[in-house]
Amino acid sequence: MTKENSIQSSLDFISKKWKIDPKIYDIHLGKRDDLIDTLIQINQVVFHIPKLSNDNLYVIWKCLWPECHNCCEKQGRLPLTQDDITHISKRLGYPSKSEFINEETNTSSWQENDTYGNLITFLTMISLRRKKNENPEEDGYPLKCRFLDNDGYCKIQDDKPGVCWLYPFASWIESRDGKPIVHATFQFTGDCPGYYLSKSIDEMVPILSDYSFKIYNYNMSVSRTIREGLGVTNIIY
Numbered sequence: 001m002t003k004e005n006s007i008q009s010s011l012d013f014i015s016k017k018w019k020i021d022p023k024i025y026d027i028h029l030g031k032r033d034d035l036i037d038t039l040i041q042i043n044q045v046v047f048h049i050p051k052l053s054n055d056n057l058y059v060i061w062k063c064l065w066p067e068c069h070n071c072c073e074k075q076g077r078l079p080l081t082q083d084d085i086t087h088i089s090k091r092l093g094y095p096s097k098s099e100f101i102n103e104e105t106n107t108s109s110w111q112e113n114d115t116y117g118n119l120i121t122f123l124t125m126i127s128l129r130r131k132k133n134e135n136p137e138e139d140g141y142p143l144k145c146r147f148l149d150n151d152g153y154c155k156i157q158d159d160k161p162g163v164c165w166l167y168p169f170a171s172w173i174e175s176r177d178g179k180p181i182v183h184a185t186f187q188f189t190g191d192c193p194g195y196y197l198s199k200s201i202d203e204m205v206p207i208l209s210d211y212s213f214k215i216y217n218y219n220m221s222v223s224r225t226i227r228e229g230l231g232v233t234n235i236i237y
C-alpha cells in the first residue's frame with residue numbers, strides 16, 4: 001500500500017465515527033498547495049501552525065480522548081528515552097534494564113517529516129514492543145498497543161513512553177548560536193480526528209503552552225538518550 005493510500009484508508013476509518021472537514025481531509029492527503037507555516041514561540045518551543053492561506057483559516061487541534069483513542073489503537077512505533085527505559089522496566093517488574101531491553105523492545109529506525117512531507121530527521125532508538133511478540137519487520141505498521149485497556153485507558157499511564165505524551169506533534173532540535181531551539185509541527189497521518197479549522201490560533205494557546213513543556217523536556221531527554229548510546233539522530237532539516 002502506498003503512503004497516500006494508507007493515509008486515505010486511515011481517514012476513511014476515522015470518518016466512520018468523526019466528522020472530518022473536507023479541507024482537513026485534503027491537508028492529510030497533501031492536496032492543498034496554499035498551506036503556509038505560522039511560527040509561534042511558546043515558552044521554549046517554536047510551533048509551526050499550518051494555515052490555509054486561500055481560506056484564511058488556521059489548522060488547530062484538540063484531543064478528543066476519552067471518546068477517541070485511535071493513536072493507541074493504531075500505534076506505529078514507541079521509541080524509548082533513557083528515562084522511559086528506567087520507569088517502564090521497573091513498572092513491568094524487571095530486575096534489570098538489560099533484561100527489559102531483551103524481552104520487551106526492538107531497535108528501530110525511521111524518518112520524521114514536517115507538515116509538508118519534508119524530511120526533518122532520521123532517528124534510531126530502542127522501541128517498546130506494541131505487542132508481546134512484535135517482530136522488527138512490523139516497525140512503523142499500525143498495531144493496537146497492548147497497554148490500551150478496554151475503556152481506552154493506558155495501563156502504564158504514569159510511566160507511558162514520553163512519545164505518547166506528544167502525539168500528534170512531531171518535533172526536532174535546531175542548533176542556533178550553539179543553543180538548542182526546539183521546533184514542533186503537526187503530523188498529518190490520517191489517524192487523528194482532533195484537527196479543525198479556525199480563524200484564530202488563540203483558543204489553542206493554552207494547549208500549546210501545556211505541550212511546550214512536554215515537547216521541550218522530551219527533546220532534551222532524547223538528546224541524553226543519544227549521548228548515552230541508546231539511540232542516534234541525523235538532523236536533515
Ligand code: SF4
Pocket residue numbers: 062063064065068069070071072167168191192193194
Ligand atoms: S491525539 Fe488524536 S487520535 Fe489520539 S486520542 Fe487524541 S484525538 Fe484521538
Ligand code: SF4
Pocket residue numbers: 071072075145146147148149153154155156157160161164
Ligand atoms: S503505551 Fe499507553 S499511551 Fe502509549 S500507545 Fe500504548 S496504550 Fe497508548
